[in-house]
Amino acid sequence: MGIISLVTGMPGASGFGSASTAEQVTEGVDASNLTAIVTGGAGGIGTETVRVLALRGAHVIIAARNLDAANDAKQLILKDNAAARVDILKLDLSSLKSIRAFVDNFNAMDLPLNILINNAGVMFCPYQLSQDGIEMQFATNHLGHFHLTNLLLEKMKQTAGVTGIEGRIVNLSSIAHLHTYEEGIRFDGINDQAGYSDKKAYGQSKLSNILHANELSRRFKGAATTCYVALHPSLKGQTGKYFLDCNEFKASPLARDEGLAKKLWDFSNKLINSAQQR
Numbered sequence: 001m002g003i004i005s006l007v008t009g010m011p012g013a014s015g016f017g018s019a020s021t022a023e024q025v026t027e028g029v030d031a032s033n034l035t036a037i038v039t040g041g042a043g044g045i046g047t048e049t050v051r052v053l054a055l056r057g058a059h060v061i062i063a064a065r066n067l068d069a070a071n072d073a074k075q076l077i078l079k080d081n082a083a084a085r086v087d088i089l090k091l092d093l094s095s096l097k098s099i100r101a102f103v104d105n106f107n108a109m110d111l112p113l114n115i116l117i118n119n120a121g122v123m124f125c126p127y128q129l130s131q132d133g134i135e136m137q138f139a140t141n142h143l144g145h146f147h148l149t150n151l152l153l154e155k156m157k158q159t160a161g162v163t164g165i166e167g168r169i170v171n172l173s174s175i176a177h178l179h180t181y182e183e184g185i186r187f188d189g190i191n192d193q194a195g196y197s198d199k200k201a202y203g204q205s206k207l208s209n210i211l212h213a214n215e216l217s218r219r220f221k222g223a224a225t226t227c228y229v230a231l232h233p234s235l236k237g238q239t240g241k242y243f244l245d246c247n248e249f250k251a252s253p254l255a256r257d258e259g260l261a262k263k264l265w266d267f268s269n270k271l272i273n274s275a276q277q278r
């Protein structure tokens with residue numbers, strides 16, 4: 001995927017490009033045997049993702065902090081597709097407690113889990129701390145999804161074992177991962193207000209989404225773009241890759257740094273442990 005495809009929408013090697021729709025890239029895919037969770041499915045890209053996954057037959061759980069917005073999204077989807085299987089569960093990714101409660105509620109539904117789409121995100125917010133005392137964009141976009149993924153991994157592995165269908169975890173990053181702090185991740189001052197930049201903090205969280213996906217794929221081998229990556233049969237067996245407009249894209253050198261991915265993994269676990277002990 002090069003800059004010309006990016007700007008013009010010309011298809012890349014996959015046959016799809018930035019002008020392709022989620023419906024086009026999943027044409028002919030039967031997802032009726034799949035269950036998916038989409039975080040932030042009550043708005044934006046998340047709602048379109050839920051709509052198209054449900055259109056292809058998947059049972060989709062919208063994980064949302066705003067239940068009214070999630071219900072509106074669900075009703076809109078049902079209007080065009082009365083057979084859509086869409087459920088809603090409360091999730092606030094900026095709260096470790098809410099993430100735990102979401103997973104307990106999801107497990108109580110006794111459903112399989114094939115696909116986890118880590119889509120929710122906050123963008124460019126002024127400096128603020130989450131309930132757990134962690135800088136908000138890092139807490140929501142990365143740490144919340146990191147914790148959620150860890151808590152759901154066992155369920156995904158079980159599902160893959162029973163069904164023989166490989167699970168997929170999709171982290172929504174952004175080209176903004178290129179624009180982060182000089183050191184990549186501010187391990188020594190993740191919560192520092194001094195030097196805080198709303199843009200760089202967003203870039204840092206999006207870089208973290210890629211590093212998380214890379215480290216995840218290294219640790220758990222086998223266990224419009226979102227729908228392509230979640231459903232397209234041509235991607236079977238592929239993992240730890242960054243896709244832009246349905247084509248593999250070379251992420252920044254920092255995003256490809258294995259040492260940094262491992263360091264972020266350990267750092268994230270430490271942050272969660274210390275926040276939970278408070």
Ligand SMILES: NC(=O)c1ccc[n+]([C@@H]2O[C@H](COP(=O)([O-])OP(=O)(O)OC[C@H]3O[C@@H](n4cnc5c(N)ncnc54)[C@H](OP(=O)(O)O)[C@@H]3O)[C@@H](O)[C@H]2O)c1
Binds near residue numbers: 066
């Ligand atoms: N739009 C783009 O051009 C673009 C480009 C590259 C990457 N992305 C990435 O794509 C993803 C979706 O972007 P979008 O444009 O669809 O954003 P959006 O329209 O702002 O939607 C974000 C969704 O995330 C939810 N959310 C925010 N904070 C949350 C929290 N603490 N707990 C649970 N849900 C929360 C929002 O819910 P509320 O309604 O409650 O706020 C909303 O449903 C993001 O990860 C973004 O970084 C977007």
